[in-house]
Amino acid sequence: MNCGCDAPLKAGLLDLFDARARMIATGAAVAGVERVALAAAAGRVLAEDVPAARDLPGVDNSAMDGYALCLADLEAGDGVLPVRQRIPAGAGVQRLVEGGCARIFTGAPVPAGAEAVIPQERVTLDAAGRVRFPEAIVPGANIRRRGEELREGDALLAAGIRLTPAAIAQLASQGLAEVSVRRRPRVALIGTGDELIAPGEPWTPGAVYDSNGAMLKTLLDQQGVERLDLGVVADDPEALAAAFARARDEADLVLCTGGVSVGEEDHVRPVLERLGGLVFHGVAMKPGKPVALGYLGASPATGTPLVGLPGNPVASLVGWQFLALPLLQGLQGRTPPPLQRFPIVAGFSRPAPRGRRELLRVTLDWQGATPVARLAGGQGSHMLSAARQAHGYLIVDPDTPVEEGHAYGYCPVAQFLD
Numbered sequence: 001m002n003c004g005c006d007a008p009l010k011a012g013l014l015d016l017f018d019a020r021a022r023m024i025a026t027g028a029a030v031a032g033v034e035r036v037a038l039a040a041a042a043g044r045v046l047a048e049d050v051p052a053a054r055d056l057p058g059v060d061n062s063a064m065d066g067y068a069l070c071l072a073d074l075e076a077g078d079g080v081l082p083v084r085q086r087i088p089a090g091a092g093v094q095r096l097v098e099g100g101c102a103r104i105f106t107g108a109p110v111p112a113g114a115e116a117v118i119p120q121e122r123v124t125l126d127a128a129g130r131v132r133f134p135e136a137i138v139p140g141a142n143i144r145r146r147g148e149e150l151r152e153g154d155a156l157l158a159a160g161i162r163l164t165p166a167a168i169a170q171l172a173s174q175g176l177a178e179v180s181v182r183r184r185p186r187v188a189l190i191g192t193g194d195e196l197i198a199p200g201e202p203w204t205p206g207a208v209y210d211s212n213g214a215m216l217k218t219l220l221d222q223q224g225v226e227r228l229d230l231g232v233v234a235d236d237p238e239a240l241a242a243a244f245a246r247a248r249d250e251a252d253l254v255l256c257t258g259g260v261s262v263g264e265e266d267h268v269r270p271v272l273e274r275l276g277g278l279v280f281h282g283v284a285m286k287p288g289k290p291v292a293l294g295y296l297g298a299s300p301a302t303g304t305p306l307v308g309l310p311g312n313p314v315a316s317l318v319g320w321q322f323l324a325l326p327l328l329q330g331l332q333g334r335t336p337p338p339l340q341r342f343p344i345v346a347g348f349s350r351p352a353p354r355g356r357r358e359l360l361r362v363t364l365d366w367q368g369a370t371p372v373a374r375l376a377g378g379q380g381s382h383m384l385s386a387a388r389q390a391h392g393y394l395i396v397d398p399d400t401p402v403e404e405g406h407a408y409g410y411c412p413v414a415q416f417l418d
Contacts, residue, residue, distance in 0.1 A: 013284040016322065016357050020339075022279060023293060023323050026305050027330020030252050032183030038171055041163050043224035044181035045333045050157045053174045055147035059093055060110040063142045067123060067131050068114035069101040071139065080132045087111060101131055110143050117142040160334050162418065182333040184226045188247035189216055191232040192240065192259035192268065193311060198232075211313045211384065212257045219320055220255070222417065223328060235259070237267045244275050248296035248304045252331055255324065258311035268292065268308050276303050283323070284356035284398065287315035287381035291323055312381040318359055318393075321416040337415070344410035346394060347372040350402035357398060361390035362410070373410060 014022070033047040062068065069081060077099070084100030089107040096102055096113035104110070104117060116137050124132045150156065156174065157167055163181070171179055196210045197203070210232060220227050228251050233243045240259070247254040259268040269292065272278060276296040283291050290310045297303025307324045309316040326336035347365060362373040373394050377386030392412040396402055 013282045013289065013356065014280050016283055016285045019280060019283045019291070019293070020323055020326060023307075023327040024330055024336050026279070026293065026300070027327040027336070029333035030183055030185050030331050033180055034183060035178050035180055037178050038168060038176060041171075041179050041181060042165065042168055044163050044179075044184075046157055046159050046161050046163060046167075047180040047182045047333065048159050049155065050171065050174075050176070050179070052150040052152055052154045052156045053176070054152050056150040056173060057144050057146055057148065060146050061144050062104045062106055062108050062110055062117045063144050064117055064119040065105050066117050066119040066142065067101045067133070068096065068104045068110055068117050069133065069137075070096055070098075070113050071115050071137065073099055073101070074133055074137070079135070080126070080130050082128075082130045085111065114143075115139050162332075162334060184224060185252040185328065185331040186226040186228055186250065187220055187253045187255055187328070188228040188230055188251035189213070189220065190230045190240075190243050190247065190254065190256045192235060192256065193232065194235045196232045196258075212309075212311065212316050215313060215317060216255060216257060216309075216320065219325075223325075223332070225328070225332075235267060237271055240267050240271045241275060244271060244296055244306070247306075248275070251304060253328060254296065254304060254306040255309065256306060257309045257316050259308070272296070272306060272308070276306070281308075283319075285318070285322075286353055286356055286358045287312065288318040288322070288359075289356065290315070291319040293323075293327075310381070313384050314361070314387045315381040317387055321413070322359075325416060337418070339411055340415045341395070341409045341411055343407035344371060344373045344394065345407050346402050346404055347374045348402065349404045350375075350396075352399050352401040353396055355398050358396045359393040359411075360396060360402075361386040362392060362394045363389060364391045373408075 036044065074081060081101040083103050084097035085094065085102035087094060087102050087104045087108045089105050091108055093109045094111045096111040102111050116139055118133055118137065119142065122134050126132060156170060161167060191210055191213045195206060195208045197207045199209050199214065217227065230243050230247060233239050256268055269281060272294045276294055279293040279300060281292040282289060288310060292308035294306045295303030296306055305327065307327065309319040329336040360379060361376040363376045364371040365374050376390040377383060379386060390413060392410050395409040395411060
């Protein structure tokens, strides 16, 4: 297995952001919608717009534990009122008893006729249990008005969003017990390489534990897809062709790792061209140069898309995050978000990358007034320790040296977890 990340640059490599755009263009949403219980909807992609079924809040309610009152009653009582009612959360809407105030709790319906709620810590009680209120009271204070967040029929959630815990809570707040979601894309995962062995097997000189497989399985599971694990295929064109044919027939996307470079034992490209075609092969980035996009079938429009990721694990991770993930998001029915990028000052110097963008794994040092990027460790495409520790990537343009104290584009890794 030859990653090819450090091979000499060749003409025709695709720009990173052009490659990302082509990946996104390939990711048409898979067909199929199903109704699922709200308890099973976390991480699924909403298939239709959901309007608000009712006002939120449903009634005027108290934002505080305190006392509800009418300002005219307070004026008549010379700033002191007896407690005439007790209103807990879940009580029905009542009318404020004239000449008194109501003890009220957070979330409880504000009684009709009450004009403000005063927090309990701002009042005092006299020996008779009457409440003395502060002098300055603003009408409407600490009252959550009916419909101030949503009115019945307002847009609640839009189709195409991934259902987060907060989105699930919004649906539950409307009384919804189930929701329409898109079918999960089925992703076939194929590893290649005679040298690969599964974790737990005895190691022998020359063998390599399959870290890519473990990593990509986890990344796919984070996305909530249906995973078809076809295991590790030997460096044999016919064995690879058989695996590709099965993946073509059973999956919506094929994710292949290793074998995408140009060595004699790298068979992904020739087998792919025999069973389908190639959209592009090679991206002007480091690590991850050998990333390929192709299809299995008669055409890009009708075939099953295939993403070939490099064999070296960091190159594979970078290829997934910047290129394969937005394609998968499109298959899920989501709109891939733009990359989050903002300037961060480098706390180190480094020679210019030759002819392609370099994605340096960095941590952010917050000891000063503003964050400073530090190298997370060795930057080899096989060095997982830096990738594990990194907070993000410092993106260095081709032929541009990194100078300490200068700002460069920074991409946080947290954005790739959504």
